[in-house]
Amino acid sequence: VNSRLSTVPVLLCRSLDGRLQVSHRKGLPHVIYCRLWRWPDLHSHHELRAMEMCEFAFNMKKDEVCVNPYHYQRVETPVLPPVLVPRHTEIPAEFPPLDDYSHSIPENTNFPAGIEPQSNYIPETPPPGYLSEDGETSDHQMNPSMDAGSPNLSPNPMSPAHNNLDLQPVTYCEPAFWCSISYYELNQRVGETFHASQPSMTVDGFTDPSNSERFCLGLLSNVNRNAAVELTRRHIGRGVRLYYIGGEVFAECLSDSAIFVQSPNCNQRYGWHPATVCKIPPGCNLKIFNNQEFAALLAQSVNQGFEAVYQLTRMCTIRMSFVKGWGAEYRRQTVTSTPCWIELHLNGPLQWLDKVLTQMGSPSIRCSSVS
Structure with a gap:
């Protein structure tokens, strides 16, 4: 994935359970790709938020899922006011x-x-x-x-x-x-x-x-x-x-x-x-x-x-x-x-x-x- 693809959806067909199997382990596809290309320390889909311009984001529940890691952003911990x-x-x-x-x-x-x-x-x-x-x-x-x-x-x-x-x-x-x-x-x-x-x-x-x-x-x-x-x-x-x-x-x-x-x-x-x-x-x-x-x-x-x-x-x-x-x-x-x-x-x-x-x-x- 490079900057040229940052605005292009990268689509996979959604599986029956919504997961992708890699090396005998199942995980959510957008999490796997984001971990591979952007954030190696990513733990969960809770840490990701889809960009508004992505029509095939995982949470849209369409038949195809966008796994472009540049169509997701990491959730930041909010600073609590004193x-x-x-x-x-x-x-x-x-x-x-x-x-x-x-x-x-x-x-x-x-x-x-x-x-x-x-x-x-x-x-x-x-x-x-x-x-x-x-x-x-x-x-x-x-x-x-x-x-x-x-x-x-x-x-x-x-x-x-x-x-x-x-x-x-x-x-x-x-x-x-x-x-x-x-x-x-x-x-x-x-x-x-x-x-x-x-x-x-x-x-x-x-x-x-x-x-x-x-x-x-x-x-x-x-x-x-x-x-x-x-x-x-x-x-x-x-x-x-x-x-x-x-x-x-x-x-x-x-x-x-x-x-x-x-x-x-x-x-x-x-x-x-x-x-x-x-x-x-x-x-x-x-x-x-x-x-x-x-x-x-x-x-x-x-x-x-x-x-x-x-x-x-x-x-x-x-x-x-x-x-x-x-x-x-x-x-x-x-x-x-x-x-x-x-x-x-x-x-x-x-x-x-x-x-x-x-x-x-x-x-x-x-x-x-x-x-």
């Missing part, structure tokens, strides 16, 4: 209590409309309803009034009381490890915490030693493991792939069984209850966190006081179970009742919160034995 924090925050006298969802039974939903399955040729419509392992069908659909796009969030202007305060900008810094992953069996943590440094990594049920791009659960031992956990572990298989690209986190189900995700950030985007658990079928992916949405929420919360900012720590934790789900539509109503699950802590947003809270000073509510 949060302006008063040096001495004036806490309002009346403040809403912190939401506590730990004792509520999570609602359930299926793979939502408007989220593109990993195989892009599949129509973007909600699935007709799944048969859960409890033998009950779930036809829960998104409320038509729910906005499937990003929420319209913008920082509130500083209140008049804050105009004369000494505002300190607190910037976001990208950590060396973008997330930390802990593995659990029922209510017991098993093994060491995995620290993810690569933008693409998998959590699977195989027995290879873990490395920077792979967290293998098959080698982990637990003397308290029961038969139900053992059976579930056998079905984890290829597990889940996690991407951190352009300030967004995606989860792609590689397993032959569904995964179940509880992401407060994702739930807010779709207008669901913060504790909702979303079922992700095999071969589909879901955006589970967006840094820009979080930045807008943080900027708003600073004006509401220490407790409002501290509450955002819940948004930086994502729980995900393999094979077996939990929530109102299942026998298991808490994640600690599922045989195999992981908990992700997003280190960048958590560290940003810590710096903002440090700048804000003490909470308005004194700590006590009953607080």
Whole structure:
């Protein structure tokens, strides 16, 4: 490919599954060509955006696919604006209590409309309803009034009381490890915490030693493991792939069984209850966190006081179970009742919160034995 071809489509016939096989490995054709000719470190189609002038871009879902690497551009990580924090925050006298969802039974939903399955040729419509392992069908659909796009969030202007305060900008810094992953069996943590440094990594049920791009659960031992956990572990298989690209986190189900995700950030985007658990079928992916949405929420919360900012720590934790789900539509109503699950802590947003809270000073509510 040379500059003369930069405006000419290079077309391949789209295969049945939308993929191209090279050296016994399948991949999306435009990703393979972009990796070969432009970006050797390219991990996923999430990192690519088609140029507007290309009529045969992969996302157009035509019979022919353009693989000209110069018809695609790489998604850049957006720069998050700093949060302006008063040096001495004036806490309002009346403040809403912190939401506590730990004792509520999570609602359930299926793979939502408007989220593109990993195989892009599949129509973007909600699935007709799944048969859960409890033998009950779930036809829960998104409320038509729910906005499937990003929420319209913008920082509130500083209140008049804050105009004369000494505002300190607190910037976001990208950590060396973008997330930390802990593995659990029922209510017991098993093994060491995995620290993810690569933008693409998998959590699977195989027995290879873990490395920077792979967290293998098959080698982990637990003397308290029961038969139900053992059976579930056998079905984890290829597990889940996690991407951190352009300030967004995606989860792609590689397993032959569904995964179940509880992401407060994702739930807010779709207008669901913060504790909702979303079922992700095999071969589909879901955006589970967006840094820009979080930045807008943080900027708003600073004006509401220490407790409002501290509450955002819940948004930086994502729980995900393999094979077996939990929530109102299942026998298991808490994640600690599922045989195999992981908990992700997003280190960048958590560290940003810590710096903002440090700048804000003490909470308005004194700590006590009953607080």
